[in-house]
Each structure stands twice: as structure tokens, then as C-alpha cells.
Amino acid sequence: MRLPEPVLTPHVKKPHGHTLEHYLQTGGYQALRKALALTPDQVIEQVKQSGLRGRGGAGFPTGMKWGFVPKDSPKPKYLCVNADESEPGTFKDHVLMERNPHLLFEGCVIACRSIGAKVAYIYIRGEFYHVQRVLEAELEKARAAGYVGKNILGSGVDCDIWVHRGAGAYEAGEESALLESLEGKRAQPRLRPPFPAVVGLYGCPTIINNVETICNVPVIFDRGAEWFASIGPEKNTGPKLYCISGHVARPGVYETSMDVTLRELIYDYAGGIPGGRALKAVIPGGSSVNVLTPEALDAQASFDGLVKAGSMLGSAAIMVMDETTDMVWAATNLIHFYKHESCGKCTPCREGSDWMHKVLQKILRGEGSMRDIDLLLGIANNIGGKTLCPFGDAEIAPVVGMLQHFRGEFEHYVREGRSLVPLAPWRAREPAGAHAH
Amino acid sequence: MSFHPQMPYGTPQWHRSERVLADEGPPFAFTPENRQKLEEIASHYPPERRVSAVLPALYLVQEQQTHLTGNAMAHVAEVIGCSRAHVEDVASYYVMFFTKPVGKYVLQVCRTLACALNGAEHVTAELCRQLGVAPGGTDAAGEFTVMEMECLGACDRAPVVMVNNEHWHECQSPEAIQALIRDLREKGVAALTGCHHTKE
Ligand SMILES: Cc1cc2nc3c(=O)[nH]c(=O)nc-3n(C[C@H](O)[C@H](O)[C@H](O)COP(=O)(O)O)c2cc1C
Ligand code: FES
Numbered sequence: 001m002r003l004p005e006p007v008l009t010p011h012v013k014k015p016h017g018h019t020l021e022h023y024l025q026t027g028g029y030q031a032l033r034k035a036l037a038l039t040p041d042q043v044i045e046q047v048k049q050s051g052l053r054g055r056g057g058a059g060f061p062t063g064m065k066w067g068f069v070p071k072d073s074p075k076p077k078y079l080c081v082n083a084d085e086s087e088p089g090t091f092k093d094h095v096l097m098e099r100n101p102h103l104l105f106e107g108c109v110i111a112c113r114s115i116g117a118k119v120a121y122i123y124i125r126g127e128f129y130h131v132q133r134v135l136e137a138e139l140e141k142a143r144a145a146g147y148v149g150k151n152i153l154g155s156g157v158d159c160d161i162w163v164h165r166g167a168g169a170y171e172a173g174e175e176s177a178l179l180e181s182l183e184g185k186r187a188q189p190r191l192r193p194p195f196p197a198v199v200g201l202y203g204c205p206t207i208i209n210n211v212e213t214i215c216n217v218p219v220i221f222d223r224g225a226e227w228f229a230s231i232g233p234e235k236n237t238g239p240k241l242y243c244i245s246g247h248v249a250r251p252g253v254y255e256t257s258m259d260v261t262l263r264e265l266i267y268d269y270a271g272g273i274p275g276g277r278a279l280k281a282v283i284p285g286g287s288s289v290n291v292l293t294p295e296a297l298d299a300q301a302s303f304d305g306l307v308k309a310g311s312m313l314g315s316a317a318i319m320v321m322d323e324t325t326d327m328v329w330a331a332t333n334l335i336h337f338y339k340h341e342s343c344g345k346c347t348p349c350r351e352g353s354d355w356m357h358k359v360l361q362k363i364l365r366g367e368g369s370m371r372d373i374d375l376l377l378g379i380a381n382n383i384g385g386k387t388l389c390p391f392g393d394a395e396i397a398p399v400v401g402m403l404q405h406f407r408g409e410f411e412h413y414v415r416e417g418r419s420l421v422p423l424a425p426w427r428a429r430e431p432a433g434a435h436a437h
Numbered sequence: 438m439s440f441h442p443q444m445p446y447g448t449p450q451w452h453r454s455e456r457v458l459a460d461e462g463p464p465f466a467f468t469p470e471n472r473q474k475l476e477e478i479a480s481h482y483p484p485e486r487r488v489s490a491v492l493p494a495l496y497l498v499q500e501q502q503t504h505l506t507g508n509a510m511a512h513v514a515e516v517i518g519c520s521r522a523h524v525e526d527v528a529s530y531y532v533m534f535f536t537k538p539v540g541k542y543v544l545q546v547c548r549t550l551a552c553a554l555n556g557a558e559h560v561t562a563e564l565c566r567q568l569g570v571a572p573g574g575t576d577a578a579g580e581f582t583v584m585e586m587e588c589l590g591a592c593d594r595a596p597v598v599m600v601n602n603e604h605w606h607e608c609q610s611p612e613a614i615q616a617l618i619r620d621l622r623e624k625g626v627a628a629l630t631g632c633h634h635t636k637e
Contacts, residue, residue, distance in 0.1 A: 012634070076483075088549045088588040098634045121481075126533045127589050129603035130632050162481040167492050167531035170587065184488035184519075186530040202486055245551035245592035252593045287550060317592075319551055333550050337587050343530075428558035 056210030084173035087286035089317030189389035232257035258302035285314025288394030290401035338395035366417030462506025551592035
């Protein structure tokens, strides 16, 4: 069934829609009461039955993840909410936290209780300072009203929530690097196993979930796991937020269910491409997934549908590029991102991103050779699957994907020394940073 | 004869670590208010995990004196209870910590794909042209620093500029740059659009 109405973002455009008073008026914190009446195991069972899958990128079943926390461990347990939201093209958690913070808090308390945690940390990216201020002001109110803190709603359950601000590092969104950063270190990944559910924050069992994942938890208890499971296609259940950006008329966050297609999202929700220009390429799940061409527009924008189409749903960040886009330039823009953000721990990723950037810049300058194109694939082949965390696989996606679909453009650069498409008006002839990096 | 090439040991040229080159700066200590703020934040973590508060502590330094200096990092190490090397290791990793002096306004322009597809290159170029700086540079008066950032998480409002790590300015165009610089000089950060979500 298609989602009949937004449930995560119905009030985001209303004045004061983010306040505790408004949240309570619209039935807020009722799901918490229902969940508190169940045992922790029953809560996890309900989450499993809802079919909720993680919204952070991998689509891992949430209930199953919670079940990995060892029950007999004497150590404290932690919930870390991943609010790093740094995947290029992604801005959904931004809206959820700023405009519906209590939904996140309610989900945190339910999640903490079911895994036996007394503390949740919301790890928010440093750039979202304005969001942090909203979160902290609303947290204060929730604490005063007894929804967060000690003995919540008289149930004897304790759960405190703290916001922890990062400082500008994409890698801090990777779950084990997030834990390192939260421990006051560089955001660099850890070797797994052990997985964080067993050895996580401060060496204790820890669950890491995306903001949107946690925001879906109260919905499960509000409307029932059965209702949740009936939304969207099988195994891709529940409401879903999509971030649409790039060359579209109405960029923004849209809520629907995962039976929607890319075509509907781009043309119906986001209003299509301005100026009647033709679509050239679409990145359906943030820069770390393979690019798709217009042939794939009828693919279902779900976890499984996009894998079938040769890409991934990732963080549901849909970046649209029209016919004026130079794909070699686009690949270079993205590889610059990965080169800049590589944490430096694994050699293939650190050195490889720099190499790929240098080779692409050479091609862009019109000095590339056909061997350079193969060199790009060779470097990518030496990165994928050879790093501690999936950053390595992420950084080769833009290059490998663009080469798979637009190899002709790369070859044109090599042969003619210039782009196949004329310089678009939105591009600067001499970008200010071109020589600085 | 030594096979070892002659190296300029002991000179700044040979010291590639930020540590040696970082300006020690004037003596530094947190103001009592900032120290109190830090203790409040540190109470969010288990007492034996105080080092978790090192990022917030570095932010407090930047609130107090715009950028991180050697003395400030030493002070942070002291109040957190870790080594100065650890603080410097962390500070040098994250892009939002400034280990060199910056202007009064740090203009952080997003350069990643969604913003670039909407003209971010022009915005940076125009800012640099009008201020007479290259990306990463500060103007002669020490008023503005232009910095290129990676995706800021507001791609629907491209191109986005962040100012001083916290204030947002959305949907920029090269035509608006002159007014932006003028308004910042006259009205400070109040001249910025802020985040559209908070507009009610
Ligand atoms: C390089 C890298 C960056 C990531 N960035 C984020 C992020 O910004 N936000 C997020 O929720 N997950 C991010 N992830 C995914 C997390 O590692 C983790 O899988 C996710 O937070 C789990 O939450 P979920 O089960 O709710 O999806 C990233 C992963 C990698 C490899
Ligand atoms: S690409 Fe600029 S904010 Fe995302």
C-alpha cells in the first residue's frame, strides 16, 4: 500500500510544529506509553515484525540489530544515534531533527529501553549547530515533562539523551569511526569483528542507528507493526524520506513509501527538470552509489528495487543531472570529496582517492590518454573491498559508475582535449579552487 | 662519508608537523563561564571518559579566541586530563577547527555536487575576486576568510554558505555576493538568511 499521508513529516512546515506542546497536541509520546507497557523482548519482536530496515545506508533490519546486544553482559549499554548526515545529497535527518525533534527523542527512549541502555548520544555533524540548539532546547522541555531522564512516566525506566557535536568529518558517519569520535579521538574506523553491538562505545555493547530509523520506531507503536508492514513493497516497509537535489524544479525532502519510482520522485514530487531540459543521469542514493541513466527511471526506489537496477538506495539522496552536465567533471567533483574526507587510516583509500583525483584532473585539462582511463579502473580495483570500512567501496562508485555509463565522454576528452558538452552556464570557466587543490 | 642526504633538521622547513609550526599564541585559560560550560558538557560522559569532551572543549576555545593556538591546546589537555599530543592529533583531523588565524567572518562555501550543479563555482569565484583572496585565504584586513567545504547537508538550498561554523546562508548567487559582503560588514551575522526550516 502507498503511504496515504506523511507520518514522519506532517507538521514540518507549521510554525511551532517542532515544540513539545505541539507534539503532545498531535498525539505525541503515546507510542512511548504503549511500548513501556510491553516487555523489552516484545518491543524488539514488534520492531522485527514491522520489517523496519535501517535508513542510514545499508538497510539492515533494525529489530535484528537490536537483538544482537548480549542480554547477560554486566556492562552498561549505549544507543548512538547517527546524525552525522554527511553523504553528499542527503538532508533528511536535518529536517527531522529540526522540525520534529520529539519524534526522535521518543524513538530513542523506546530503543534504549529495549536494549537495556540508560544513555543515548545523538552524534550530530558539526555543521548542524543550529539544529543542535533546537534539539537541546526541546530536550530540556522533554526532561522537565518527564519523557526523558529518570523514572520516565513513572515506569522506573531511566534514559538520558545527550547531543554530541562532531567537527566536520564525513567518516564520522561510519559507525565505528563515530564511536571513536565520540570517545574524543580522530574519526577513524575500527577493525570488525567484534561488532559494536558487542564491543562498542567505551568497549560496551552499543547500537548505532540513523536518525530516520529511530524516528520510525514510535510510528510502529503508534499505528501497529502490521500497519507499518503493509506500507510499501514487501521487505521494504514503512514511510521513507527522499532528498531530491540538483537539476530539479522543487528540490527538497519528500515522504512516501518505497513503492514509488525514480520517475515519480523526480517528475511528480520534485517538479522535473527546469527549462524542459533532458535528464542525463541520476544518482539515487548519495554519492557513494552507482549513477543511473534515464533507462532506469522506472525502477522502484526501494532497497531491493535499486539493487536490481544496478545501484543502491543508500541514504535516499537523489541527485539529478541534466543534459548540460559534464560527467567527467561530475566524477572529479565527487572524487575530490572522497580525497578530502578519507580518514587516512587505510593506504588504498587514502592514496587511491588522491591518485584518481590527479588522473581525472589530468583528463579534465585535456592532457589525459586512453591508458589513464584504464588506470582509473585499475586503481579502483585496488581499493574496492580492501579497506577497513566501506568508505573504499564508496569512493570508487562515482568513478566506476560514470565510466560504465559515460565512457564515451571520457574518451572524447582524451581525443579532443575538451568536453563533449559545452560549458554549462552554472559552471565557472575558471573555478577559484582549480589550482588550489 | 654518509649516504644520508643533508637535511635541514631543526629548521621550520623540516618540521612538517603542525605541532612545531603551530603558533603558541598568548597565554590561554578558559574564562570561568566557559570552564563551567565545559564541566557541564563533561558530565554527560562517564567520569573516567572525560576525554570524550575534547571536541566540545576545542569549540569553546574557538568561541573565546577564533582559532586554536599551542597554548590553548595545552590548556585543553590540562583541563581534560589527556596529553597535549592527543589534543593536537584530534584538532588537526577535523576541518572545523582552525589551527591558523582566520578572519572575523569565515565564509564556508559548499563545493560538492548538488551545490556545484547550481553554481557554487561562481559563488566561490566571485567571493575570491571581490575579496582578493584564493580559497583558504584571508583578506588583507583580516575580515574575511573564504573556505571551500564539502556537502553541508542542505543541498535543496544550493548553493549554501556557512559562516563561522554555525550561521547559514542559503541559495546564493554570484550577483548577491557584493551585498553579502557589505551587509556582513554593516550588520554582522544578522544579515544572513539562516536555515529555512527555522523560518516560521
Ligand atoms: C563512509 C561512511 C559514512 C557514513 N555516513 C553515515 C551518515 O552520515 N549517517 C548515517 O546514518 N549512516 C552513515 N553511514 C552508515 C553507518 O555506518 C551505519 O551503517 C548506520 O548508521 C546504521 O544505521 P541504520 O541501521 O539505522 O541504517 C556511513 C557509512 C560509511 C561507510
Ligand atoms: S552539496 Fe552543498 S549542501 Fe549538499
